[in-house]
Amino acid sequence: FIHHELDAIPIVGHSGLLSYWTALQVIFTGGGPALIQQGYQQYPEGCFRIARLGHWLVIVSGPKHVKEFGDAPEHVLSFRGGIENTLAVSQVVGRTIAENTYHSTTIRGSLTKNLQASFDGVKEEVEAAFDDILDLPDTEWKTLxxxxxxTAVVARVSNRVFVGLPLCRDQTYLDNSIQFAIDVIVSGQIIGFFPHSIRPLISRFVTSRNKSISTALKVLGPVIEERLAKADELGADWEGKPNDFISWLLEDAIGEERTVHNLVLRVLSTNFAALHTTSMMFTHAIFDLMTRPELMQPFREEAERVVAEEDWTKNTVNNMVKIDSFLRETQRLRTMAPIAMLRKVVSKDGFRFSDGKFLPEGTFTCIAAHSMHYDPSFRDNAAEFDAFRFVREREAFEAARNPGGQDMFKRQMISTTADHLPWGIGKHACPGRFFATMELKTMLAHVVTHYDIEPEVPGMRPNDNVFGLSTTPNMWAKVRFRKRAVPKL
Ligand code: HEM
Structure with a gap:
């Protein structure tokens, strides 16, 4: 905890020996979000630090700092360094994944370019997955x-595009992909408590990841083996090649990445990044919708109108502006953590903001995203859930005679701005956000047109679960679903 170069940065919570007490409170008592909010109120445009076990975490706020933070290159502010510290990826998943993130390029590039082409599969899987998983044969209420x-729906829909049919409906494959993420988080955090020098030793005892990797090798391995064999035999563009994420990965994989083992790890890692993030976000959206029943009708009307105009396409989903605004508002208020964009300063010259604030090499740092989202200086009634906030903002841009201009995009779900950080911003902003947005909007349009929903306890939104510095929608909460008598779409 002694790091004199950080002396200029104020401490929130205890300092000195008692800083361990603060660090333990953050881990075990759910006090992290309140501590960060307290720091933010004291230093809204600046930075402060809180104690974590064994190091300080410098928390930065204000759009100007955020912009500079997001633009900093990997060799200065390292995304990988941040993740490695919390999840020990190189031990838990493997060195190749920690050191080479080419799958992010495949996600940002090929997956995004193929959204239109993937849409029919996504739509079909949304329908089939909700039917199978909610299992509502008649119009009686069911509590789920x-x-x-x-999570079960999202795993199927995402994997329809990642690995295609029939594997995207294979229960062993799906359960394993969901479990892999949980294994990584649990074992990564255990290993993360130990110093780097003994992590390889500790990781031998934290074996669950080996189990999920070997299960994935059994179920997904043969599919990848066949694709590799076809590419070797018939060339990269063989006739009948499926248009899915496995094929796109193979187009980008070179050298040691073209082995069954390493490609299986890439698909698992993509599932890791995609499944729980998307599922938690959609669960939050359901909680927000069920406690605001007045939103059902406008959403139904919008979905029915745009589908009537041009049937179901990716473009139809783009035109659902109310649903887009609602989901963006859910994301704004229900962040996955009080902080975002965890980084490690890896340049030996440290990192200096333009206003002179300095973070030395080795510092862990992040943004007070949640507090910024709730800050009334960035938006009116910031603490209030306003489903149509971004519809109005889009209309205001249109009225300002800038239709289709850059500003229009700034209020859409996919866009990142320095005061709206659910996807992060800058160099590492979520590359899967275009896919996630299409998936989430299609799912929500399906839910509102096919079901009625109600909270288990009338009017009550279940409280979030807080674990250290992460928050999730309530994992145990139940929601009542009923098939609509006459589904319109
Ligand atoms: C609602 C769903 C999602 C949310 C809220 C979300 C959020 C985020 C955030 C906050 C980051 C980190 C930004 C940073 O630290 O700067 C990130 C990174 C990432 N996300 Fe997402 N994500 C979602 C869905 C997805 C999906 C569906 C995929 C894959 C198809 C994906 C793939 C990734 C990858 C690979 C990275 C690492 C980027 C890099 O290496 O630079 N995400 N995501």
Missing amino acids: KMLDSI
Whole structure:
């Protein structure tokens, strides 16, 4: 905890020996979000630090700092360094994944370019997955554990594009992909408590990841083996090649990445990044919708109108502006953590903001995203859930005679701005956000047109779960679903 170069940065919580007490409180008592909010109120445009076990975490706020933070290159502010410290990726998943993130390029490039082409599969899988997983044969109410049900739907829909049919409906494959992420987080955090020098030793005892990797090798391995064999035999563009994420990965994979083992790890890692993030976000959206029943009708009307105009296409989903605004508002208020964009300063010259604030090499740092989202200086009634906030902002841009201009995009779900950080911003902004947005909007349009929903306890939004510095929608909460008598779409 002694790091004199950080002396200029104020401490929130205890300092000295008692800083361990603060660090333990953050881990075990759920006090992290309140501590960060307290720091933010004291230093809204600046930075402060809180104690974590064994190091300080410098928390930065204000759009100007955020912009400079997001633009900093990897060799100065390292995304990988941040993740490695919390999840020990190189030990838990493997060195190749930690050192080479080419799958992010495939996600940002090929997956995004193929959204239109993937749409029919996504739509079909949304329908089939909700049918199978909610399992509502008639129009009676059924009470469902929401996060589990939604995770099961998201796993199927995402994997329709990642690995295609029939594997995207294979229960062993799906359960394993969901479990892999949980294994990584749990074992990564255990290993992360130990100093780097003994992590390889500790990781031998934290073996669950080996189990999920070997299961994935059994179920997904043969599919990848066949694709590699076809590419070797018939060339990269063989006739009948499926248009899915495995094929796109193979187009980008070179050298040691073209082995079954390493490609299986890439698909697992993509699932890791995609499944729980999307499921938690959609569960939050369901909680927000069920406690605001007045939103059902406008959403139904919008979905029915745009589909009537041009049937179901990716473009139809783009035109659902109310649903887009609602989901963006859910994301704004229900961040996955009080902080975002964890980084490690890896340049030996440290990192200096333009106003002179300095972070030395080795510092862990992040943004007070949640507090910024709730800050009334960035938006009116910031603490209030306003489903149509971004519809109005889009209309205001149109009225300002800038239709289709850059500003229009700034209020859409996919866009990142320095005061709206659910996807991060800058160099590492989520590359899967275009896919996630299409998936989430299609799912929500499907839910509102096919079901009625109600909270298990009338009017009550379940409280979030807080674990250290992460928050999730309530994992145990249940929601009542009923098939609409006459589904319109
Ligand atoms: C609602 C769903 C999602 C949310 C809220 C979300 C959020 C984020 C955030 C906050 C980051 C980190 C930004 C940073 O630290 O600067 C990130 C990174 C990432 N996300 Fe997402 N994500 C979602 C869905 C997805 C999906 C569907 C995929 C894959 C198809 C994906 C792939 C990734 C990858 C690979 C990275 C690392 C980027 C890099 O290496 O630079 N995400 N995401």
